[in-house]
């Protein structure tokens with residue numbers, strides 16, 4: 592490894608560590624009882640590092656840049672995502688061949704893991720990351736074994752949690768909790784959305800089951 596590569600690798604680790612510690616602070620300072628269940632998972636995260644590199648996907652340019660004004664941890668995490676978005680490894684779970692999500696979502700979403708089974712911070716207990724969804728995309732009804740938190744960093748989302756439940760509007764700063772195996776879906780409106788997500792329980796890279804295939 593050249594000196595330049597070594598410097599890049601250590602810089603990337605520092606960036607991810609800063610994001611992870613901000614996530615941890617949010618969880619530990621939260622009074623939300625569902626969020627508090629995720630505290631223990633952080634004990635195991637931060638030591639084992641795997642350099643996954645970086646990869647940019649087009650949707651990340653849709654993130655709306657806002658000026659922080661309240662000094663909240665939500666704004667701090669959003670600022671880190673905006674500042675370092677080109678240093679993260681953005682990926683997608685689904686492909687067109689899977690036939691479970693539409694073209695708008697395929698070209699309009701991406702997530703970057705911060706911790707999980709495959710790193711960059713290795714954990715078999717806690718999956719954390721940030722996701723970006725473009726305006727007017729729908730993530731159809733699906734479920735998985737892990738319990739999940741979505742924490743909105745920017746934008747607003749109409750969320751359905753539970754089969755046959757209404758879609759409710761959730762705004763920046765709001766927290767959405769999804770129990771293990773509960774069907775959930777969401778859709779964005781006129782602006783892009785950035786969310787911090789947490790998973791724990793079950794296979795942390797499990798591919799979700801969808802209610803139906805799209806035609």
Ligand SMILES: [Fe+2]
Nearest residue numbers: 735739769775
């Ligand atoms: Fe989910």
